[in-house]
């Protein structure tokens with residue numbers, strides 16, 4: 479029986495990849511000196527928010543809640559260095 483289906487569900491991989499991208503963006507923003515500011519309106523983020531969630535990149539007003547897509551102000555330009563993991567790559571036999 480072919481029951482070698484990977485135990486990790488794709489949605490989990492998606493969220494991990496999103497986390498990695500967020501870390502990458504955060505490191506870049508640290509480099510640029512824009513860390514701690516909302517990427518949409520440039521408002522300073524509260525230190526307490528950053529302490530609890532260091533990857534925060536939007537202020538309260540621009541944080542996408544459970545509903546609606548994130549604002550499309552920032553186009554993803556993370557194409558240098560970060561190789562995206564190829565989907566369904568668990569076939570090392």
Ligand SMILES: [Zn+2]
Nearest residue numbers: 516519537540
């Ligand atoms: Zn904002």
